[in-house]
Amino acid sequence: MKKKYAKDYTLQELMVVVAARELRDREIVFVGIGIPQLATILAQRTHAPNLVLIYESGTIAAKPMRMPLSIGDPTLASGTAGIYNFIETFSYLLQRKFIDVGFLGGAQIDKYGNINSTVIGDYEQPKVRLPGSGGGCDIAALAKRVIIIAPHEKRRFVEKVDFVTSPGYLDHPEAREKLGLTGGPSAVVTTMGVLRFDDATKEMYLDLYHPGVSIEQIKENTGWDLKISPSVKETEPPTEDQVTLLREKIDPEGYYLKR
């Protein structure tokens, strides 16, 4: 059957759909609110019905009755399959390597997928003090892979982050392995395209550009000389069904998908 692509969709909706495509059935996902949560729910309602949603707050296989507005929202507890203490969540689930996918974002992201969510400027004398790691650093190290979601801006995509909060591939291809870390970021879904990491160099490259965005624009909005995949192509748009699901079932109030 030929897919019917939507003509009317927002950039946010496209990002949700693109992130959902990164998930496979039966995976266990450490979810954050916003796009990661919508992407996981969309995947669950389409190609991956057996996805398991785990929130940092310890709720396991949550079935929220309304849109959760924080990772500790009470709707995540009512009707969930189980609830763990904080230490149990991080040790029994994350450290024990049950988490297939973690979602992360950050104020700065560099070409090796290192993320800064701690400070802009010097650590001791910060220009801007941000919230810090939370579980970010733990997820970056202990999830089997990480999907980064971020607006594509030059000040965000920098050659070198001011502070490595959550390690990506650090500064060279073997750096992670030397520290005993497995996994690492697998994809970066931005407002302009999708980036992945070169197997040999672990450097980020452009894999897909969203409809209406040029490769030139993406390079201009990236803080280093971004490499382009020889097989770079346009991002597949959302289907009509996906957009309908998002608008009518998943976020009907438009909490995250403002139009």
Place this chain on the structure above:
Amino acid sequence: MELESKLLPTKEAVKKFVNDGDLVSFGGFTHGIPFALGHEMIRQKKRNLRVCKETPDLLVDQMIAAGCVKHTIFSWAGNPGVGLLHAFRRAVEKGVPQPITHEEYTHFIMAARYFAGASGVPFIPISAGVVGSDLIKHRKNLKTMNCPYTSKKLCLVPAINPDIAVIHAQRADKEGNIQMWGIFGSNKEIAMASEKVIVSVEEIVDEEIVRRDPNRTIIPGFHVDAVMEEPWGAHPSYTQGYYDRDNGFYIEYDQATRTVEGMEAFLNEWVYGVENRREYVKKLGAEKILKLMVKPYYSFPVNYGYYG
């Protein structure tokens, strides 16, 4: 002989058990943040507290603005679902109203420090991403070692044993057996790691209610120093099954506290301007209360069996 009662009003419990300079751990993770007890500490002008909480939330932000805090230990200092904590930022970036020192970790490390403290061991080893993070350069107390069995690289995190744990939960009996459901955070671990424990609850219930459902107990009464009934004691956070999170309050707080003056006005209105939680709830008003109340959604009773 009657069993010893742990019941003590909030004001007296804070006066008796919280000392200036204490290392205070606050419970709650979005759920059940002990605002009633924290506000009382502000009103009693507790000073030089060292405060630990994974997510300081608005409560620690207010305590910083009120001058109660000299040091914070945390892993994520933001306004959950909204943005940043302005008093925390002002203190860290500009030393306003006074500088505070801070010590940050990741969520896992904070949880593991409490767990080690609660387990009575000086440290525990974990596999941690912090070995690849710049955080480790700033935290000299985090060590690494190669596992003596597998030679795998491990991070060693030191136990933390606070002077006092301050917690809010759903219910307790008067012996201080604390029962909780919903999102636990580190409540059990901080209580067992701390020297003293004070807990506010939505309801004090008969001993039989607790003993008919012992799996729901998170802290045994013998380790609780004081317990008090404080309905709505976690507002603007929530208590599962009792009331919803006041998300609007978190958003308004973000707007209202962007300046020092705005922050002072907030404290004057919501903390200094009320004598206790009862007045605070009155101030919240019937309309807000009704809006935040939640429709019941009961679990089914389980059968523990009568083995008499």
